Amino acid sequence: MFRVSRPLVVSLLLLLAGCGSPPPAEPEWVSEADPDLVARGGTAQVEIEVDWFQQVPPDDLALEGLAVVAHRECPGKVITVRRDSEIPAARWKSSRGDAIEDVLEEFRGRSKPDPAIAYVHILYCPVNPWGGAAASNGLCRRLEKPFPHWQIFIFKGTLKSRAFLGLTADKLDRSCLVHEFGHALGLVAGPDHRFEDGGGHCTDTKCVMTKPKLQTILDNAAGAIATGEIPWDYCDRCRADLERARKMYARR
Numbered sequence: 001m002f003r004v005s006r007p008l009v010v011s012l013l014l015l016l017a018g019c020g021s022p023p024p025a026e027p028e029w030v031s032e033a034d035p036d037l038v039a040r041g042g043t044a045q046v047e048i049e050v051d052w053f054q055q056v057p058p059d060d061l062a063l064e065g066l067a068v069v070a071h072r073e074c075p076g077k078v079i080t081v082r083r084d085s086e087i088p089a090a091r092w093k094s095s096r097g098d099a100i101e102d103v104l105e106e107f108r109g110r111s112k113p114d115p116a117i118a119y120v121h122i123l124y125c126p127v128n129p130w131g132g133a134a135a136s137n138g139l140c141r142r143l144e145k146p147f148p149h150w151q152i153f154i155f156k157g158t159l160k161s162r163a164f165l166g167l168t169a170d171k172l173d174r175s176c177l178v179h180e181f182g183h184a185l186g187l188v189a190g191p192d193h194r195f196e197d198g199g200g201h202c203t204d205t206k207c208v209m210t211k212p213k214l215q216t217i218l219d220n221a222a223g224a225i226a227t228g229e230i231p232w233d234y235c236d237r238c239r240a241d242l243e244r245a246r247k248m249y250a251r252r
């Protein structure tokens, strides 16, 4: 009779268990990435519509930078970045505070959900219509009405006021736009490089998702004086977080 020693059976069972079981579940934070934007499959298109008040048009450099990161971080999808409506300058006066919602309603090009399309609406305003002092270069919000989508605001007048020497308004525009789009993608969620205040910012001051705190501005201003450059792309750890989410969504 063929006899198998007990330790051998145990180790064979362990080996089989190791081969057959699914990989351990990913931590909760990995799912903060928006599958409609980052996952392969699902949506077929990322539609990005850009509207602006006449006095603060978007810069080409910013829209080109956005297209670069969208193509890379939303792989396998058709990416469209469409300049849409110029809103008369005079309209701004009556668009402060919650009245900005009426502008969104009127100029948003899409009013119904389409399961094949992830929709991002961008509105360039002179300054924060709510007048908030904090984080007033731009905002990214998930809106549920009239259908779930991302709403990004860029406060271009504020950015223009921060331009100096080689650090021109178009470069600030690009960094701000790519930063806000990063929030839509789901950055920053990885606990090893996320600020603990829950604001979704990166601890790497060379990452475009960095927290806009004084030290960071000073760090980058020193570089900017020398080179006229500030970060406008996601760091390796931010990109790795999105790739990890992409792999997890692919297994589902």
Ligand SMILES: [Zn+2]
Residues within 6 Å of the ligand: 179, 180, 183, 200, 201
């Ligand atoms: Zn931010």
Ligand SMILES: [Zn+2]
Residues within 6 Å of the ligand: 188, 193, 202, 203, 204, 207, 208, 209, 210, 234, 235, 236, 237, 238
């Ligand atoms: Zn980062």
